[in-house]
Amino acid sequence: MPAPVFCRGQDCPLYKSIKEVSDTVELRYYDASHWISFTECDEHGGGGGEFMKLFHYIGGDNDMKMRIPMSTPILKQQIDENCHSMSFFKPFSIAAKDLPQPLDAGVQIISQPAQAYYVHAFGGYMDDAKFDQSMQAFDAAGMEITDDSVYSAMVAQYDARFQLFNRHNEVWMPASNVSIDEKAMQTFFSSAQAASHRHHTHHAHSGPHPPLWVHLLHVAFTGLVLIAVFSGLVYLVVRGVRYLQRRYSKKDPTQLDYLPVSQSDIDLVNAAFSLGNEKPEAEKADRINASGYTALE
Template structure:
């Protein structure tokens, strides 16, 4: 557990807009950590179109809190699962990214946070022992993703999502309404070379260049 002074410093870093800002885009996967692999369909200025395979995740749901406190609370629930709070009592390696499903409804305070289950446990993942933690099978995902650095806060989540939506609208790319995802690739202790993303699920053909009028 973080000491009080360390926790206070972490909170300060999370709310300081310039903290951890990066000029160069870091790679999505760090050496030694398993990542959610994808096929890059195409890349446009401001976003990428990606195809992700079906996969199994462990998740938890939080209601009634703002984005950042909800993610922090959820993180520790899932961290306890991979540290042994599962029926097999096994340690499960951490993966990337940490996904958060966010409803687009104004004022919504319901968030679902997920860790990907490593390949070794994908087919038969250990059952959680906590009632607030569940396993979920994701179908193949067709994603539009936008990268940004620094710390993932509620403010920059909304800013980056607005930019992504504008680019996709300009290019005539349809997305599924009602939800979006955030993806975080770093430990809270990593102050630099941070990578975050906002995701939209594609509705229809997955591509980058502007669609031709019919």
């Protein structure tokens, strides 16, 4: 089974789509999986450090100093009013029994049994309004929404914050009282796992996964390139606007600018011409008009 396109080529949980419950809600059955999880409780609504706790673990802050490839999605859950959790999916390249032990007591390895979920997918950036829209979609699809069901819902985010477009998010709602042929599901997942194992074996021969700092450097470089391209475009637009302003703001060369002169200035000009017994040229005289203005050359 090929990974969904929204996994962006990374490992993500195996599932089988059961049916479309509505235009916006899908019923899926997920295979058993393992997650690296951290739960934080703060009655004052603080927190936010769970990502770095998990990131340090997969970056080598564990008893084996093992670097673990990043996978997708990042799973978030509001457990109750004060507590929330964040989880990273265990990649297929490492068996659960081979996972290193966390050095941080708050980081845990969670075993998640096979489970059916109602799923609502959407784009953009995740926020409270998007979560409320998912709850409304579940309600419209015939699911009863209670406080317990809201706290049992999980948010799956598949993209990094710096990805601006073509983002993919999901809200998973555990589906109870759903009839599933679990034997058929296990056969399906066994086949999918075998295909995934062959995929990872092929990539293992191609070389090890690059360390996390390489990914971070790539992200930083990509950001700098985007900034440079954007700055270049802005520069070209500004230069173009200024060029057009200069081009179309030039005065008509057939129009003359006139400055006021006094009668004494006119007499002085006439005297200068008379000194050399020279008569003023016709075109020079024409430039002194009756209104007392002379044209500038």
